[in-house]
Amino acid sequence: MSALITPELVALDADLGSDKGSVVRRLAELVAGAGRATTGDSLHADAMAREAKAATGLPGGIAIPHCRSSAVTQASLAFARLSPKVDFGAPDGPADLAFLIAAPEHGDADHLTLLTALARALVRPEFVASLRAASSSEEIVALVQDVVSPAPAAAAPAAAGGGATASTAAPAAAAPAATAAGTSSRTVIAVSACPTGIAHTYMAADKLTAAAKEMGVELHVETQGSSGSTPLDPSVISRADAVIFAVDVGVKDRERFAGKPLVQSGTKRAMNEPEVMIREALAAADDPNGRRVPGTAGAGGEAPAGDGGKPSLGGEVRRWLLTGVSYMIPFVAAGGLLIALGFLFGGYQIVNSDPSTDGLSYAQNWALNNTFFDLPSVSGVEGLTDGFLGYLGAVCTVLGQAAFGFLVPALAGYIAYAIADRPGIVPGFVVGAVSLTVGAGFLGGVVGGILAGFAARWISGWKLPAGVRGLQPVVIIPLLATLISSGLMVIVLGRPLAAALTGLGNFLTGLAGTEAILLGIILGLMMCFDLGGPVNKAAYVFATTGLAGAATTGGAPLVIMATVMAAGMVPPLAMAMSTAIRPKLYTPAERDNGKAAWLLGLSFISEGAIPFAAADPLRVIPSMMVGGATTGAIVAASGVELRAPHGGIFVFFAMSNAVLFLIAVLIGAVVGAVAVTIAKSIGRPKADDVPEDAVDLQHAHTPTHAPAAPAGAAAAQQAS
Template structure:
């Protein structure tokens, strides 16, 4: 049979593409053809309509709204969460076969229902799940600003160190943007470094507004964007930072949702989404952020920042361990994203100062996020017989995923054996985070993994921490799986002995 599929996860980074690969492999193994459309952070490469028309059935492996869903109307459809596609693609392909044979088709989606921006929220889920999805919506739309800004700043520092010596990273922050506008010198390395730095800082300036704006968007859809963005911008003005952005996002979203439900005369209803909702919701959100919430949120942020900057020695090492444990706990889930966001949202001030505890925190988080896939990949090489054939194939991909700081590469292993894999990778990541903090390595780039190693200060210690964490992870996974294998073997021997005794008694 011929199938088409769409995969899409809340952040649009790893799970989207892992699900696509799993479905492609499962379809090939079953003797079918499949073409997958990935609706991830890299954008949408839409399937040709002729391919869709020729398909026997459609698979939607998505945790968010599928864009352009109306293109697939009239086809037998199977819908599943992304993680199920990663871990049980063969069963989903078989369901698609049965759906094609039954001939039950789906109705067309309402016109325009899946165009443009998409939320990451299942409105039928429980309150706790929706709160997590609102946060993840904000984080997923924030990540491009983080990646672009952070890596540009880091490259600016690297060029500045080459061009200006040991003090270059400090001097580049003192070059005003007005000098670049009026007298940019294309032959000066410091001028190029300053250009990269200023563009990166500008991108980072959208970090908290984007976080707040898309949290509000997740809650109230488009009416929440304006109050969310304005509230997030004001969070930066009043000094409330990352925490203020989260509060502004929820505040703007719920105020916009409340205003959108007002009963107004028909004459006013037509201008509600364009004028009234953004006007009233933005005024209320902005006013509350300045007058009521600004001072307490600013105080909390100042205390947290001061506490972080005062960390040294054992306290900073402990923070590295805790963040490492969080990075490995759910491998790209909410706990992982909290640790990652904590690290990235503090980069702006630290980058401008060109040093600081926050740069060490970012280095610890990235290193700790790399070791779970790397450790599991190593384990599949060291003790191949402990892993199934699909796990061995996943291990090959995990080398690249881990090296690229994609912690989600560990998910297939954790899903198959969570009680043994998750504690093992948490220990490895915790040790890695603590070692990076102990060595004092610093990193201004928020993503990139091993590929941004030249941007790291204290490279030997950083790489040593990753190697140790990878080795510990692999050793613990092998040990845990070997214990299970021994227990199974002992059970089989006991059962065999019992059968032999029964046979002797019968004789």
């Protein structure tokens, strides 16, 4: 296996710029110049995307920007001893030692293990002092190779011992800490995890381990990192007094810790305040009313991963709603597209009532009372397809309507799930179904889901006698939480919410002329504001929940659906046009994203523009909003109707005027492309002006003139 670091990847006492973006860019150029990455720009963008999630500055003047990147062809470490120091977000000030840890996107386990070995060495004061005292690049390389050499890494499993420990990559955390004289032994377990699983994961584990040893506390850590993890032994979990979640991402298999007293924060707090977190965990173990890991044996909700502190109310509400919407959308896509196919094969009148039956639609009559071999035919009914295609259309329609029936229950159920975890699912689904029964629609689903979630979480916290505690998750919580939330929906909230929904529908149905244009502009702005975020999803849910009931009758809901889809197609297409028109304004990676954005835009995947928006939000997002508003106004004013909730141009058969729809999308995309091209041409150097080749940073004394690409591009690209 080739060396992770060579003298060419070291810069000593170099002035690499005044901000972390410049430092990361120069280090990325070193990696690319050594032939270990295809382009420094892409590696820089990926590293800054990771930096945007959580600062990589550590106490003691250290910074470890790191990422996994598709641009990296060979796992590498680039090191700089900075003069002057640069702020990387550490609590005690700027850093003079910076390591760029660059791992391939699909790196092998051996390289990842070596990279994490370096991260763990950085918590040792003697190693850091040696880096500051080194007089040559070769000395730096030797120091680093000593801590990441294969021999110590291979010894990790032996140190772990017994299988009742944390991770093979965390030997120090595996062994129980020595109990201080005169101190009663307490046992704490911990899980550490960060988004890339390379550095913070293991450094947090080591900091907690060292602090526990000094405090005489037995600590076992499970590191959920890129080099793999060995789950904690169930017997260790069982006898632990408390659990610490030092995570920036979700905890895998969290139900293993259900009922344990819990302290949760981000990995950075575990590195900065390990003693404080351990003391908090011990205090939580002694507090009968303290927070517990949600599950059968305990109560409480799980806070989102972060750097500590209580999340804001706005952030929590956003998380609840986006969770509900994200679980609801597959029902929308499956149900809506099946109904659209039903219309294509059977005709739009297939959902109308069949007079020869007792209340069944043509689709229900054909699908339920015939088989594949009957090939039913209907004569004298205008607009219906007979024979096999008619039967196929009937089957698709029945299936789609069944899937559509879960929209509001799924929305409410998973909002409740986001609040109360599994105990919230049953009452959430029920109150969603009840909201449909009383006519409250998606408004009832949102309100009812929140009620169900809080009711379930409250009941989960009851301290019941041991004899009935086993009934709590399977009987008591579903029964009482459903009674509370659905009862309130029927008795108190149903009629007001139904009236509000009816009023909103009547208002939209009455829109015409300039008012319809205003509606189109608003929906277009919402669809392009955050490209798949909560504002975008709010407009989309508003459109799709009104689609089912208006599938054949037409009117405002179908116009709204067309407006939302058309506006959502604009951002990727606009960015694709801009990269084709003025490629010199974009990096090579962005040009590649532009090629993919053509298909994403045509398919109504707004997230195709996220890489561009994340890298340059102040220029991209307003430009996209202008384009989306233009398209929205044209579609709404012209009254184009759409009977499918997704698919872009591929559901042209479900549009009342596909040609006008496409013209509106094209006009908006052109407007957006022109706007973003002009915006990017003002006050910003061309991407081709940024040097692709690495420079000799050991003799550099002035910062590069190439500006640092804003953070977030790579993460957004993966999200698309």
